[in-house]
Amino acid sequence: xxxxxxxxxxxxxxxxxxxxxxxxxxxxxxxxxxxxxxxxxxxxxxxxxxxxxxxxxxxxxxxxxxxxxxxxxxxxxxxxxxxxxxxxxxxxxxxxxxxxxxxxxxxxxxxxxxxxxxxxxxxxxxxxxxxxxxxxxxxxxxxxxxxxxxxxxxxxxxxxxxxxxxxxxxxxxxxxxxxxxxxxxxxxxxxxxxxxxxxxxxxxxxxxxxxxxxxxxxxxxxxxxxxxxxxxxxxxxxxxxxxxxxxxxxxxxxxxxxxxxxxxxxxxxxxxxxxxxxxxxxxxxxxxxxxxxxxxxxxxxxxxxxxxxxxxxxxxxxxxxxxxxxxxxxxxxxxxxxxxxxxxxxxxxxxxxxxxxxxxxxxxxxxxxxxxxxxxxxxxxxxxxxxxxxxxxxxxxxxxxxxxxxxxxxxxxxxxxxxxxxxxxxxxxxxxxxxxxxxxxxxxxxxxxxxxxxxxxxxxxxxxxxxxxxxxxxxxxxxxxxxxxxxxxxxxxxxxxxxxxxxxxxxxxxxxxxxxxxxxxxxxxxxxxxxxxxxxxxxxxxxxxxxxxxxxxxxxxxxxxxxxxxxxxxxxxxxxxxxxxxxxxxx
Ligand code: SF4
Ligand code: SF4
Numbered sequence: 271x272x273x274x275x276x277x278x279x280x281x282x283x284x285x286x287x288x289x290x291x292x293x294x295x296x297x298x299x300x301x302x303x304x305x306x307x308x309x310x311x312x313x314x315x316x317x318x319x320x321x322x323x324x325x326x327x328x329x330x331x332x333x334x335x336x337x338x339x340x341x342x343x344x345x346x347x348x349x350x351x352x353x354x355x356x357x358x359x360x361x362x363x364x365x366x367x368x369x370x371x372x373x374x375x376x377x378x379x380x381x382x383x384x385x386x387x388x389x390x391x392x393x394x395x396x397x398x399x400x401x402x403x404x405x406x407x408x409x410x411x412x413x414x415x416x417x418x419x420x421x422x423x424x425x426x427x428x429x430x431x432x433x434x435x436x437x438x439x440x441x442x443x444x445x446x447x448x449x450x451x452x453x454x455x456x457x458x459x460x461x462x463x464x465x466x467x468x469x470x471x472x473x474x475x476x477x478x479x480x481x482x483x484x485x486x487x488x489x490x491x492x493x494x495x496x497x498x499x500x501x502x503x504x505x506x507x508x509x510x511x512x513x514x515x516x517x518x519x520x521x522x523x524x525x526x527x528x529x530x531x532x533x534x535x536x537x538x539x540x541x542x543x544x545x546x547x548x549x550x551x552x553x554x555x556x557x558x559x560x561x562x563x564x565x566x567x568x569x570x571x572x573x574x575x576x577x578x579x580x581x582x583x584x585x586x587x588x589x590x591x592x593x594x595x596x597x598x599x600x601x602x603x604x605x606x607x608x609x610x611x612x613x614x615x616x617x618x619x620x621x622x623x624x625x626x627x628x629x630x631x632x633x634x635x636x637x638x639x640x641x642x643x644x645x646x647x648x649x650x651x652x653x654x655x656x657x658x659x660x661x662x663x664x665x666x667x668x669x670x671x672x673x674x675x676x677x678x679x680x681x682x683x684x685x686x687x688x689x690x691x692x693x694x695x696x697x698x699x700x701x702x703x704x705x706x707x708x709x710x711x712x713x714x715x716x717x718x719x720x721x722x723x724x725x726x727x728x729x730x731x732x733x734x735x736x737x738x739x740x741x742x743x744x745x746x747x748x749x750x751x752x753x754x755x756x757x758x759x760x761x762x763x764x765x766x767x768x769x770x771x772x773x774x775x776x777x778x779x780x781x782x783x784x785x786x787x788x789x790x791x792x793x794x795x796x797x798x799x800x801x802x803x804x805x806x807x808x809x810x811x812x813x814x815x816x817x818x819x820x821x822x823x824x825x826x827x828x829x830x831x832x833x834x835x836x837x838x839x840x841x842x843x844x845x846x847x848x849x850x851x852x853x854x855x856x857x
Contacts (some may be wrong), residue, residue, distance in 0.1 A: 272341045273323050275316035276559040277355040281335035282313040290314065292327040292336060315355050334710070337559045342586065345562060348397040349410070350383060358560040359383050359395070363551045364415045365501050365532035370524055371566060372543050373536045374576050375553025377722050377750040380561030381536050382435065382505065384553070388534065389430040389503050390423050410692045412638075422500075429498035435506045435536075437490040441479045448481065448489055449474040457498040464492050467522050469515070484644050491519060495526055502526050504535045508542050509747065512644040513777045514819055517834075520546045538750050541780045545834045546574055552576050554588035562588075570826065576751070577829050593755045595784060595830040607633040610738060610771045611655070616664030618650060622626055625650050627664070627802040630790070632739065632773070637765050639782040640775040641815045642792025647800030648775045649677055651792075655773070669754035673737035675777075677744045679728045681716045687727055688712040694734035701767065702730040705760050707753070721748030729757060731765050733772075740764070740772045745783045754778060758785040779823075783808075783832050791815050812852030822851045 284290050285288040290308065298305035298320050305320040306327065314336075316327075321338060328336040341360075348358040359380040363373050365388060373381055386392040391644040396410055404424045411417040422428045444451055448470060452461055465471045467490040473481060481489065487510045494502055503524060508516045527533045527548075537543040543550070550572035550582050555561035566572075566582050575581045579589025612631035617624065625647035632638060642648050654666060656674040687708065688695065695712075696700050703709060706726045711719065719727065725748045733740055742761070746754045758781055761772050773790075776782055782789075789811025790804035804811055816822060822835045822845040835842040845851055 272343065272346045273318055273321060274337075274339050274341065274358050274560060275314060275318045275321055275355055276337040276339070276357070276556075277314055278335045278337075279311065279313050281333045282331075283333050283335075284308075284314070287332050292331055295326050295330050297324060297326065298322060304643065337842045339556065339560060341560075347410070348560075350387060350394040351397045354399075357383075357558060359387075359563075360555075360560065361563040362388055362416060363534060363563050364566060365419060365534050366415070366549065366566075367500075367532045368527055368529045369548040370527045370533040370535060371545055372547035372550040372569065372572075373534070373553055373563070374543060374550050374573065374751065375555075375561070376539075376557065377720075378557035379553055379555040382555055383776065384561070384563055385432075385503055385505060385534065385536065388419075389432050389501070390428070391430075391432070428501055429497075429499045430501045430503060431494045431497035432565055432656070433490050433494035433502075433507060435484045435509075437510070438483060438657075440486055440490060441481075444478055447475055447477055448485075451478055451489065452496060455493050456496045458496060460496060464495055464821075466517070468492050474641070476490050482644075484512065484515060484784060487511055488515065488519070491522070495522070500530065501532045501534065504533070506536055506538065508537060508539045508777075511777065513641065513779055514643050516542050516777065517545075517819060518822060534536040538746075538754065539778050539780070540573060540751055541778070541832060541834060544569055548575075552581060554581075554586075574829055575824070575833070577831065585598045593752065595780075595832075599636065607635045611667045611670050614664050615661065616651075616654060616661045618654065618659065618661050623647070623650075623797055625800045625802070627651055627654075628804075630802075630805055632771050632805070634738075635636070635765060635769045635772055636771055636787045637648075637761060637775045637785050638771070638788050638790060639786030639811070640773060640790045641777075641779075641782065641811070642800070642802075643794075643796050645796030645800075646792040646794045647802065648792050650741055650800075652743055652775060652803055654771070655739065656741055671736065671740040672739045672741060673732050674741045675728050675732035675743060675745065677747075679724055681724065683716045685716050685745065687714055687716065687719070690716065691727065691730055694730050698730075698734050701763060702733055702760060704732050705756050705763075707756070722750065722753060725749055726753065726757070727753035729760070733760070738770065740770065741775075742772065743775045744777070745774060745775050746778045752782050753824060755784065757781075761785050780832055783812075793818060803836065809852060813849070816851035822846060822853070824853045 293299055293306045296306045303320055306314050306316050309315040323338055323340055328338050345360045348360050349362055350359045362384055387394050393401045407420055461732050470488055473485055491507055506520055518724055523546055546811040547569045550569050551565040551566055552564040553561055577593045580587045610632045614629050640648050654661050656672045711723055745757055762785055765772055788805040790815050791811055792800055792802050794800040822842045823832050824835055824841055826833050845853055
């Protein structure tokens, strides 16, 4: 059985373990062989050919720095490896002409590496210490769809256009207006058409340094699509976009896959991934240790396998539990719970923007979802409830204590996570720290965390504060699918265990469907005027919201997960005719 040994050099601390504990306990070393040795950097390195996989060293290392992983026989040779005892990637996604192919998997298991190899930006090393020759790469893929693709890539017949994950870095490397930037990459003379399709025309004369995150994302997608390419790669295209923009982006990306072009997408919004792709690859593995790309699957089946944690047609279990959706009939719960806070009609003018919030109230022991386009005042309302902004008219019962997680949580602080989460560590280890996967982050300074790590720390921090009302603004941003489901579960557990109230603003409709008992809906003209209504029951709220989006949803039979109906399909027409746009039962 192939085996890999991975040493996390950041975690390895030979002084802290009393002096190379792993070397002292390894039975192979004790018999005189050099299975674990001291590397040139004074950390350890492990010889996988001598290791018997006894499991002693990963158990004894007090810093969790070692992973010994037995792999299925089929995974004998990685496609790429980051140095000895470093991250291993097995197999690759395969672009297909005329199709949108998605990649679904957790963070930290090599999705970006896989994309960069397919895009020709990183030459694989096939597990050796140096770059492989093209002939070796072609030999590796002999007889597969990928061989054909890499032959074309090698001979320069494939031109790739790539939308990177971190669009917020664009203003750091690019100067000028949006139009100037896009003109430079308009190789197909489709500038006006694509700007229109992605709602960029109105901001075309804005300086790139002044545009918002959602605008930057749409500009980056446009810049990618304007190039004349054979393969378009989009790494997380939904980040920063509201749901209306996500649906537009989804239709736009689908339209790029023609007979001579292929599209590859990494996406964590399952509803959007589902609606956008023809096929998907599941990626599984262990964060920072190894990642495996499955064979392609039809999108419905692939997402169900992913939620199951079991790839049936490859007989591969990669998670010991299912990620479950419950088609819960949420709606009656509030009738039985006391009121927490209420407001009469609120208005607030902020420069050119006017917000009106209809009279409403929040109950205890309830989770509220807040849905609406960007720029319609959701964050302003949250800040009014939090007492951070005073309304012009109307009164909020301000006697409640509020804990608030803002939308943007960039931090330059060098403070250690354990210090920031001291209260959570003392009181909510089981409720927050463990399920949000924060244990491994405790000794890291805040300014070294990735977006997803920082998000989990911010959610844990907000939910650990003593409060009557918790306001979480976009908690799913930067989280992968598993982390989103874990986060939604944590929120529901906090409500159930503490009888408290949580209000969540987010654009991932599956995440919101999973966690919300009731919904508030924001509508209006972005940046001009916003109207807030509700809270409503889930059915009423979703019906109102989907009406604006002009889409309908159903539940998938096996998993109960929500899916967007194909526009003009039989179900879409039937549900629109009956006014049941959000269909809570499976069909
Ligand atoms: Fe010590 Fe763990 Fe490093 Fe081995 S891997 S030297 S046990 S800290
Ligand atoms: Fe040694 Fe391998 Fe056992 Fe670790 S797992 S103690 S390296 S034989």
